Amino acid sequence: MPRSMSRTPAEVPEAARDDVLQRRPRRLRASLPLRSLVRETRLDRECLVQPFFVAADIDAPAEIASMPGQWRHPVRGVVEASSPTVDAGVGSVLVFGIPTVKDERGVTAADPGGPVPRAITELKSRYPRLVVIADVCLCEYTTHGHCGIVHGTAVDNDETLPLLARAAVAYADAGADIVAPSAMMDGQVGTIRAALDASGHSNVAIMSYAAKYASAFYGPFREAAGSTPAFGDRRAYQMDAGNAREALTEMALDMDEGADILMVKPAGAYLDIIRSARDAFPAPIAAYQVSGEYSMIKAAAARGWLDERGAALESLTAIRRAGADIIISYYATDVATWLEESR
Numbered sequence: 001m002p003r004s005m006s007r008t009p010a011e012v013p014e015a016a017r018d019d020v021l022q023r024r025p026r027r028l029r030a031s032l033p034l035r036s037l038v039r040e041t042r043l044d045r046e047c048l049v050q051p052f053f054v055a056a057d058i059d060a061p062a063e064i065a066s067m068p069g070q071w072r073h074p075v076r077g078v079v080e081a082s083s084p085t086v087d088a089g090v091g092s093v094l095v096f097g098i099p100t101v102k103d104e105r106g107v108t109a110a111d112p113g114g115p116v117p118r119a120i121t122e123l124k125s126r127y128p129r130l131v132v133i134a135d136v137c138l139c140e141y142t143t144h145g146h147c148g149i150v151h152g153t154a155v156d157n158d159e160t161l162p163l164l165a166r167a168a169v170a171y172a173d174a175g176a177d178i179v180a181p182s183a184m185m186d187g188q189v190g191t192i193r194a195a196l197d198a199s200g201h202s203n204v205a206i207m208s209y210a211a212k213y214a215s216a217f218y219g220p221f222r223e224a225a226g227s228t229p230a231f232g233d234r235r236a237y238q239m240d241a242g243n244a245r246e247a248l249t250e251m252a253l254d255m256d257e258g259a260d261i262l263m264v265k266p267a268g269a270y271l272d273i274i275r276s277a278r279d280a281f282p283a284p285i286a287a288y289q290v291s292g293e294y295s296m297i298k299a300a301a302a303r304g305w306l307d308e309r310g311a312a313l314e315s316l317t318a319i320r321r322a323g324a325d326i327i328i329s330y331y332a333t334d335v336a337t338w339l340e341e342s343r
């Protein structure tokens with residue numbers, strides 16, 4: 001007798017459930033070893049980059065109020081400051097500088113005696129194998145806090161380009177492995193590539209902040225770097241949060257201009273952009289979990305509202321799952337340590 005005929009109508013729901021329960025995804029979640037075996041996305045410390053703030057005008061580390069656990073370091077202290085990162089197995093750092101002197105044109109960005117070149121020299125002499133990435137922008141070096149030369153209230157794209165190129169060459173001269181232009185000026189990657197090649201740095205790579213959005217999540221960084229715009233905002237050069245296709249245009253241009261690595265920034269609110277970057281380009285894709293993403297977790301954890309380690313690991317796993325090969329995060333050192341502890 002066929003199965004269906006052996007049952008009264010009242011039994012049908014139960015019969016249906018029997019069939020459905022032949023598929024049990026929970027089987028593979030029953031234990032930690034099983035879950036580990038079938039995990040699709042793995043975080044590893046090799047993909048992490050730890051940002052550092054180096055200030056020319058301080059003698060002792062100063063904690064950044066809006067980013068608990070992150071510090072401005074004196075140039076002389078940068079090796080000491082980075083040793084926990086190196087010891088945790090994080091292989092790359094991203095250096096930001098805070099100069100003593102700012103001016104209208106941000107010329108100190110390219111000063112070979114400025115905080116970034118000096119920090120790079122110190123880091124590379126102590127840790128030759130550490131990958132040192134230098135952020136290239138003018139906002140930390142201009143009195144008005146914009147990322148380029150300002151005329152009236154507008155940032156002049158083309159006039160800014162040579163200054164960015166000069167800064168990139170200064171960082172390459174100091175020993176940077178990678179320069180990371182973040183000013184969002186059109187043509188910045190091509191201009192920097194040409195300047196690096198012309199100055200004997202054809203082996204220095206460019207990690208382009210290709211899809212960098214005008215984001216409220218940069219707030220704590222601007223306190224850390226003293227780079228809040230004195231007037232207006234960055235919407236005339238950074239991207240609009242509503243745009244996804246435009247990110248592909250930006251990335252295609254940067255690839256054409258010679259970018260070696262493409263970055264999406266911020267990360268957590270832009271996972272779709274990371275995914276489409278991964279699908280569209282063969283280049284390594286980096287994602288920057290920015291200051292606001294870090295500080296949100298810190299602030300909630302400080303109040304006991306969420307578990308810091310769980311939230312940080314989950315946020316970084318999500319960024320990996322979306323397709324990032326490289327993750328820049330203020331949590332890099334902590335996460336590398338936690339990953340090691342959980343082995």
Ligand code: PBG
Binds near residue numbers: 217227291
């Ligand atoms: C420089 C720069 C910024 C960040 C990285 N490079 C600030 C900005 O664009 O306003 C933000 C990083 C962060 O928030 O962690 N232009």
